[in-house]
Amino acid sequence: MQQEQIFQQMAHFWNTGMPFNQLLGLTIVQFNAQEAEVRFDWQDKLIGNPVQKILHGGVTASALDLAGGVVAAANIIEQLDDLSIENIERNMRKLSTIDLRTDFLRPGRGQHFVVTARIIRSGSKVAVARMELHNEENVHIAFGTGTYMVG
Template sequence: MTSSPLLAQISLLMNEKIPFHKLIGLEVTRFASDISEVQFKWKEELIGNAPQGILHGGVLATALDMCGGLVAIASVIETMDHSAQPHEVIERISRCGTIDLRVDYVRPGRGETFITTAHIIRSGNKVAVARMELHNQEGMLIAFGTGTYMVG
C-alpha cells in the first residue's frame, strides 16, 4: 500500500532491485510517511542459531533498518515541493543512508511470517529518526530499534 505512484516505484525498487533484500525475502507491504511496513517469511537459510532454530540477528536488524529507512524516505518525499521532478526526488533520496542503528532483541526469532513496522520520531532537513518494531504473525514482539538516517 503506497500513497503515491512515486512511492510505489520506490517500493518496487526496494522489493526487486536490491539483491540482499531479495535474498532475505524482504517485501515492502506499506510505504507511507506515517507508517511503513516490511514483511518476510521464515526460511531455513535465515537461521542464526541452528540448535534452537531461530532467525539470525542480522536478518532482524536488516529488516528493521530497511523499514526505518523507508519511513524516513517517505517523510522526505512528503516534505518536498510538489513541483519537484522525479529525477530531483530520486537524486535526493539516493543520498539517504543509515547513520546509526540500535536494535534490542526481546525474544528469539521464531514464526512463519515476520512483520516490521516503522514510524518517524523526528524528521528534519538533514536527519530523520525512526522507531521500528518486528513482530511475528501472532503479534509477538521479537525486536525493536531506533534508526537515525541522513536525509539531506
C-alpha cells in the same frame, strides 16, 4: 506524479531491484511519511542459531533498518516541492543509515514476520524512526531505533 504513485514505484524498486532484500525475502508492503510495513517469511537460510532454529540477528537488524529507511525516504519526498524523477533521485542519494540500535526481546521464532516503522522525528538533515518486529502470533521479537541522513 502523485506521492502515492511515487511510493508505490519506490516500493517496487526496492522489492525487485535490491538483491540483498531479495536474498532475505524482505518485501515492503506499504509506506508513507508516517509509517512503513515490511514482511518476510521464515526460511531455513535465515537461521542464526541452528540448535534453537531462530532468526539470525543480522536478519532482524536488516529488516528493521529497511523499514526505518523506507519511512525516512517517504519523509524526504513529502518535503519536496518538485516531484520530478530527477529531483527525487537526487534527494534519495542523500539517504543513508547513520545509526541503528537493535534490541532483541525474544528469540526470532515464527513462520511470518512483520516489521513496522514510524517516524519519531523528521528534520531537514536527519530523521529518526522507531521500528518493531513481530511474528504472525503478534509476539514482539525485537525493536529498533534508526537514525537516517535525509539531507
